Amino acid sequence: MKTISSRGLAAVIALSHPILWFRFFPAIPSLAQILPDDTLPLPSQVTVEDNIYKIEGGTAAGNNLFHSFERFSVPTGAEAFFNNTDTVENILTRVTGRHISNIDGLLRANGTANLFLLNPNGIVFGENARLDIGGSFLASTAESLVFESNSEFSATAPDATPLLSVNVPMGLQFNDRAGEIQVRGRGHRLTASDPFFSQIFRNDGVFGLQVRPGRTLALVGGDVRLNGATLATESGRIELGGVGEGFVRFIVPSSTVNRPWRLIYDGVSRFRDVHLTQGSALDVRGRGVGSMQLVADEILLNHGSIALLQNQGQQTFGNLQVRAAESLTLIGTTSDGMVPTGFRQETVGAGNTGDLEISTQRLTSREGAAITSQTWGAGNAGEIDIQVSESIELIGFSSINPIARSLVTSLSFGSGSTGDITVAARNLSMIDGGSIGTATFFETGSAGNIFVTVTETIEAIGVEPMNITPSFIVSVSNSMGDAGDVTLNTSRAIVREGGRLASFTVGAGNGGRLVLNATEFVEVSGTVPGSINPSLIDAGANRVDEVLGEAFGIPPTPSGLPGSLEIHTPQLIVKDGGLVTVRNDGVGGAGSLQIDAGVILLDEGGGITASTQSGEGGNLTLRVDESLQLWGGSQITAEAGGTGNGGNLTISTDTISLLEGSSIDANAFEGRGGNIEIDTRGLFVSPDSHITASSQLGIDGLVTINEPEIDTSSALVQLSSDPIDPTTQIVSVCGIARDNSFTITGNGGLPPDPTRVLRGQDIWIDMRLSEIRELSFPVETNSREEEKNSHDPEPIVEATGWHRREDGTVELVNTRSRLRGDRLFPSNCVPFHSESRDRSIVESRAKP
Known part of the structure; x- marks a missing residue:
């Protein structure tokens, strides 16, 4: 056993010849990995035995134990053992030299003490780095730990250390030169049988940095970069913070037993980046209460990297919070396409998940990356709240596994319900399968509501081409639970090339209510390229593909009631096969469809419909301030199949143009035709267009066209009120x-002689x-x-x-x-x- 201090090592180096030094002290380079300095009243002492660096001494102040090192690294296979007493609650360690800490071995401490490692130069955790401590672990490249009365335990000014505090530290102080924290690994071993319809499982235990249950594992840079690394805790908390300059505040629990620390970043003036690459994982699971937070300037996750909170118990889990001042970017999946890059909250027991909260300037998810909240049992999935000041882009799918699409979704596979999804941004684009949705499967859980507020444009464009899955915002019931409501507020809504905005049911649950408010216009245009599948805004009860129905236990015919659809906009454009519809492919009636607009334009096969397979036709109400125009074979229909009666179609507008083979219909097959009531000042119908309320086998319906009442008094001429002599x-x-006057009283006028009758006069004269x-x-x-x-x-x-x-x-x-x-x-x-x-x-x- 050898003991080394900073003074002893300096004397050995000074008095020994270099050749003799290497010959007689071959372990010195290894011993020099952990080198104490002499800046504390009671310096640290390091004893080396085999590959164990036993660290003793240091300066105690109350329940705090202070260590200070010129150099602190743990080589591969080695162990740094802090041999503290059980009364110590916090081990506060700083590195005052200019060397990065390379840790590729084990860090161990006695009892339940928390371990703080401070090195402003940088910290690197290798593939073999491990933790065996009873408390929380915090590694940081801040310059100092701050206590009450602004006293500091500084790594950059160690000689200015005041009386060491007996209190727990209040936070971390960063200058503008904070080093980087790296964690290296071989990639996580999380597996799933499907990107979304499967739980996440651990394979072969945990490799990487892990703390005890209920504890906090925090890495606060500088830049924080995880490359194939895994950070884990059971029912504890993981914190990643990229800090450039400012103060990070600690929230210390009143009881440190199984209670994690929390970090608050409101004192930070400038942030740095956090990157998780090559299959890195932040893994918090268990039967207690777990939580997670990532705070940085730019946050990047790729190649299947994931931040996971999994509740396996009966308590409610904590929140997963992500705050990126500049941007949040999520890319891809694992190499097998089964684990999407991104953030996931899930419960597999009776306990609820927490909420998933994201705030950033720009959010991009592409190539199958996802943000999800799921329940597999009786517990409810938490809410997803995304606040973005600029743009959200959900683009595409995984080239490895096209089922993995870029999503924001909340799903229920049990009796628990999903949470609501709230999204706010300036622009929202969902392209080639990118989507936002809530859904239920298998059991009685209900789907949550969706609230989207976009100040400029919502776009849902295209489909994932392998499975023809559209880009969408949708709430759907695939089981006995009900679908949620969807509320969209924007300036412009664009649905093209097979995109979809919807709330519907395909099972026994009921569909939800879809409300679209657009202050400028709504455009629904086109079909899926190469097919007749339309771009859609719909609320209904729909049939699904037979193979898909068997896979998820969905009946061939939906029995739930469809929802309702409302659109409020100055201009609605439905063209090139696009469709706005409420429909029921089951046995019930169609839902209601109401549109309030300034102008409605339907062109080239565009449609507004309310239809049923066998039930009563839906009610369709159009209130249009200016004009309703149908061109190019477009349709407005309220139809019923089977024995159902046709729906009621009510239109109120200034003018209607029905041209080029277009139609307005309220038809039925065996039932009575529907009723069409039109209030308009002008109706223009081309010879090849029509308005019908008919039934193939039943009684025809009624078509009523109401012209506005004419106020004849408005055409009277005000004659002179001066008395006159009729003779x-x-x-x-x-x-x-x-003096003379000339008065026009219209055709006919007054008789030339009051003794004669007023005779009709021809307008045309020879x-x-x-x-x-x-x-x-x-x-x-x-x-x-x-x-x-x-x-x-x-x-x-x-x-x-x-x-x-x-x-x-x-x-x-x-x-x-x-x-x-x-x-x-x-x-x-x-x-x-x-x-x-x-x-x-x-x-x-x-x-x-």
């Missing part, structure tokens, strides 16, 4: 000097020219000079009657005139002063 207005011969000839007689006229000096206007003599002359010509005369001087004046006009007179005789003969 002077019947055949007015008013002179040009009087406007052919008549032969008009004027016969003039000599008249007295003034000279041009006299005319120029005259101030009297020429009078107008108006004809009030006529008579036929002997030669057959007609002469117009004024029968009510009175003679004044040598002129004719109307009886009600002011006389003119001109001495001239004239007379006109008009001969009128119609041309043949």
Whole structure:
């Protein structure tokens, strides 16, 4: 047995010849792996026996034991044994030199003491690194541990150490030069028989860093990088933190017996990254209460790396919290395609899982990576809460196993129910099978609700091509439990190339309610490439493929009731085979479909339908402020198969255009045809389009088209309210000097004489020219000079009657005139002063 101190080792090195040193002290390099310094009042002492580094001494303060080393590494196969007394609660260890700590052996301590390892230069755990301590373990590249009154146990300024505290540390202080923490391994040994329809099992025990049940395993960098590594605890807590600068606060349990520590990062001003690669695992399971937290700037998981919380008992597990200031990226699966990269909460017993909480600026999941919460027993799955300030992208599937798609999902395979899923982001894209969903299988558990709030655009585009599984947001019942409700709030919703937004049932449970609110528009367009399967927004009770039904015990015909569908948007576009529908493929009636929109446009085979296989047709209500347009063979239908009656279809809009072979139908097969009621100001139907409410074998339904009532008072003309003398207005011969008015009263108008009846007048009159000839007689006229000096206007003599002359010509005369001087004046006009007179005789003969 050899004992080494920092002063003794320095003397040996100084007094020995290098050749003799290597010859007589061959173990010195090994001994130098753990080298105490002399910065403490009572320095640490290291004794080496075989490959065991026994660490004793140090400075005690209350229940705390302080150790300080110039260098601290544990070579492969070696052991660093902290031989503390049982009264010690916290072993606080720092490295003051400039060397990284390489640990590829065992760290051991007595009793239930917590072990803190502080090395700002960096810490590397090799494939053979192990822990055998009774308490929690925290490794950090912070510069100091902070106690009350801001006293510090500093690794960067060891000579300034004040009186060592008897209290537990309050937290970690980081400068901007924190080193990196690495953990290396051979990949986890977690297995599953299916990416989603199977529990996660351990294979051949645990390899890697593990603490006792109920304890905390925390790695707080600098960057934290796990490469094929496994961190594990039973019913305890795992913490990974990437910290660049700031203060990390400890939440210390009042009782340290089976109670994990928690870390709070609200004092951090700058974060660093956390990466889990090459099949790394964070594994918390057991019958107690487990929890996990990852906090960093960028968090990356790939190649089947997973953070797993599995509740095997009756208590409720804790939460899995992920906070990435910049981005969270999940990629791929394990090499066999059975364990997706990502985060999973699951319960296999009577206890509930905790919640799964994610906050970041950008979230990307691709190539089959997943975020899941599951129950396999009586316990309920927890909620999934995802808060993203920018974009969420769920893209594609595993090329190794296409069943593994990029998902956010909560599933029930037992009597327990799934939790709700809440998602908030600026943009949400689900591409080529990427999806968000809640579902039930096998037993009575119900599916949770889905709440999505996206300020800009929701996209569900394409399918996973091998199994034709769409990109979707969906809640579905595959068993006796009910599906959940789906509520989507966004500016724009786009469903293309087979994508789907839905809540439905394929089993005995009932479908849920789907509500889509879009402040700009909703577009449902296209079909699955190469097929007729449409892009869908639907709520229904649907049949499934026979093979799939046998695999999950789903009956061939659904017996649950379909849900309802509501869409509220200024503009709804359904085109190129896209479909908005409520339907029932079972024996019950269809659900209800209500759309409130400014404009609805259906084109190229787009459809809005409410249909049943054999039950009553659904109720379809369209309230459209401006126009409803159907083009290119599009359809609006409320139909019933079998003996069911056709559904009721109610449309209220300003105008309807039904063109190019389009139709509005409420039909039935054996039952009575449905009722169609349309309220519109304008209905335009092309000859090849139609509106029907018929039954092939039963009684036809009714089609009612209501035009708005016309307020005739709005067309009345406001006549003058001044008193008038009717006798002077019947055949007015008013002179040009009087005030006049011209009033239009519309076609027909007032009779020319109140003593005569009002006769109809043709709108069209014969406007052919008549032969008009004027016969003039000599008249007295003034000279041009006299005319120029005259101030009297020429009078107008108006004809009030006529008579036929002997030669057959007609002469117009004024029968009510009175003679004044040598002129004719109307009886009600002011006389003119001109001495001239004239007379006109008009001969009128119609041309043949």
